[in-house]
Amino acid sequence: DAGVTQSPTHLIKTRGQQVTLRCSPISGHKSVSWYQQVLGQGPQFIFQYYEKEERGRGNFPDRFSARQFPNYSSELNVNALLLGDSALYLCATGRGTSVADTQYFGPGTRLTVL
Amino acid sequence: AQSVTQLDSQVPVFEEAPVELRCNYSSSVSVYLFWYVQYPNQGLQLLLKYLSGSTLVKGINGFEAEFNKSQTSFHLRKPSVHISDTAEYFCAVSDTDKLIFGTGTRLQVFP
Numbered sequence: 001d002a003g004v005t006q007s008p009t010h011l012i013k014t015r016g017q018q019v020t021l022r023c024s025p026i027s028g029h030k031s032v033s034w035y036q037q038v039l040g041q042g043p044q045f046i047f048q049y050y051e052k053e054e055r056g057r058g059n060f061p062d063r064f065s066a067r068q069f070p071n072y073s074s075e076l077n078v079n080a081l082l083l084g085d086s087a088l089y090l091c092a093t094g095r096g097t098s099v100a101d102t103q104y105f106g107p108g109t110r111l112t113v114l
Numbered sequence: 115a116q117s118v119t120q121l122d123s124q125v126p127v128f129e130e131a132p133v134e135l136r137c138n139y140s141s142s143v144s145v146y147l148f149w150y151v152q153y154p155n156q157g158l159q160l161l162l163k164y165l166s167g168s169t170l171v172k173g174i175n176g177f178e179a180e181f182n183k184s185q186t187s188f189h190l191r192k193p194s195v196h197i198s199d200t201a202e203y204f205c206a207v208s209d210t211d212k213l214i215f216g217t218g219t220r221l222q223v224f225p
Contacts, residue, residue, distance in 0.1 A: 004157070033212070040217070040218075041217055041218070042118075042204050042206075042215030042216050042217050042218050043158070043204070043213075043215050044215070045212040045213065045214075048211060048212065055211060056210070056211035056212055058212065090157055090158065092158075097211065099146060099208040099209075099210070099211060099212065099213060100146050100163075100165050100208070102160055102163070103160070103213070104160075105150075105157035105158040105159070106157050107155070107156055107157045108156075108157050
């Protein structure tokens with residue numbers, strides 16, 4: 001089976017712009033979580049979606065939004081980009097919503113905001 | 115809210131030597147604990163996890179970790195490291211519906 005895929009791999013934007021990141025889960029996985037990993041830090045939880053519904057949200061501003069599609073893929077949108085949004089954005093997928101379930105991470109999208 | 119402390123930001127070690135990467139978490143309530151590894155320019159890969167039962171957990175690539183409830187620790191160990199173990203290692207703890215990660219420990223293995 002293919003692993004979790006994310007696109008694009010790299011992205012450069014300027015302040016104030018909007019960005020959309022995409023994630024395709026492993027076949028059979030219905031849960032998608034998004035994490036932000038700033039350089040030198042551990043990943044921080046942004047959202048979890050399951051069966052197209054938001055199941056959890058981290059401490060991020062409303063500029064961050066996400067959605068999940070019927071095929072369980074997901075998009076993360078960030079509006080009005082700030083320099084501080086520069087980070088590696090990771091998608092993790094799993095079979096269910098329990099945090100005990102193993103989450104499988106994609107390679108990430110490296111976002112640079114200039 | 116839960117928090118995770120990885121006291122060592124970098125751990126240098128020679129090949130074939132043993133290594134321990136330290137992790138402490140904030141709460142003594144029931145939690146799930148995880149260790150992930152991140153190789154350069156890649157996502158995170160699960161090494162092992164503790165959900166319940168035996169406090170000694172064995173993972174992939176020869177790693178193991180011991181859950182110590184009284185010390186609120188979950189240290190990662192490997193008896194003999196290889197050059198290929200050079201990577202960033204993250205400890206994580208469950209907090210309701212999400213994982214809380216530590217800041218990571220950079221393991222550098224020298225020949």
